[in-house]
Amino acid sequence: MELIRGYHNLRPRHRGCVATIGNFDGVHLGHQTVLGQLSEKAAELGVPSVVISFEPYPMEFFAPDKAPARLTRLREKIRALARYAVDRLLCLRFDAEFAAQPAEEFIEHVLLKGLDVRYLVVGDDFRFGKDRRGDFALLRKAGEQHGFQVVNLHTFAIDGERVSSTRVREALAAGEIGQAEQLLGRPYRMCGRVAHGDKRGRTIGFPTANIHLHRTNTPIKGVFAVEMFGIEGEPVQGVANIGTRPTVDGTRSLLEVHLFDFDADIYGRNVSVEFVHKLRDEQQFASFEELRKQIDKDANAARAFFAQRE
Incomplete structure (x- = not known):
């Protein structure tokens, strides 16, 4: 798996891909479902798969005292993503300049000019850009205008409840190691x-x-x-x-x-x-x-x- 640190390191050869956006903290079974969805589409279109993530996480930037404990450091996340057939990880620095970027600018610079995304998987509650004005509807509209498909990520549930990084943290905090392993799909x-x-x-x-x-x-x-x-x-x-x-x-x-x-x-x-x-x-x-x-x-x-x- 190739790690691309920052937008400025994107090259012409990185254009043309399928992508998803998120923290992917823990790379749990829910994340793995998304990665499987992405991998299938990458094979169908004959292009690489890309995970777009951030350092630090947005919550860590805006409210460091309230940010939840990380399940995985960047090094650990890279190792985990590589197991699930991810071709590239684009790691964008989340700082004041990035936070002030309008949603339309993120779409233009990262998704279109930088990556030339052909297929994008995000949650329907995903928010991005200055004042969190970007949403699933805006991405769908951009996709219709520029010829890329935007779809909801597939959720994965255990015991009738969605698998999430929060659930894994709660299990670990409670000492329920077996439950955490079940949610992660690995110890x-x-x-x-x-x-x-x-x-x-x-x-x-x-x-x-x-x-x-x-x-x-x-x-x-x-x-x-x-x-x-x-x-x-x-x-x-x-x-x-x-x-x-x-x-x-x-x-x-x-x-x-x-x-x-x-x-x-x-x-x-x-x-x-x-x-x-x-x-x-x-x-x-x-x-x-x-x-x-x-x-x-x-x-x-x-x-x-x-x-x-x-």
Whole structure:
């Protein structure tokens, strides 16, 4: 899959495609249905498929304090989209200049001149352009004028309710890992690079792989039985804490993973951590010794979970 960063990187060879527009956060089963719809049309017309997305997401630009936690960072989303036969991802920077762009200008510059879209899939509640004046009707009208088809995206429901990024976030926040996996169509994972930490875990017999998440907020918090991928012997089972580490006065989100029966040097490795089962919420302890005792209990609980699963 080709990543195109910004409108200015569009080239004549990028003209002629089928496209869809959205955040595609999580690339869940609902998104996958849209991508399947897009892929079928791309094959029919003999043109590439393009996902048009934004960085940051519009909500993150307009109301960063109220924006929901991301299910996937850009790197994770790229990896997920590539699995579902997307040919190109056009990532547009959402800033003040972009937000002030009239809807008609977006259609003219991006959809027509930049991409020469032949077929466009969007939700009928999709809004875009300055003051959110652009809508499905405006796109349909533009399509009729310029010869491209605009259609509603196919929704996908489970238990009579539409699959959405919000539903996935709610399941993760509630510790319902199985439900989140059902909505995503795959286990929930987070990716990142293993970094040096403060080495405190080592002093109490629980060395951890520390993964900085580069997020202000995470959709999942607490202590989990996990599996790590991207290292020798994968998947390697372990126990993980994701949160701010209140016992040691932590402030930023960090994923700490203690791997069972594993002592290789993996600093600097890009890894994926799959959340398998929630053990408990993150909590603050009065002392480091109390924390050590709880980690011991958590590790035993995770080992017992994996033993029961086999």
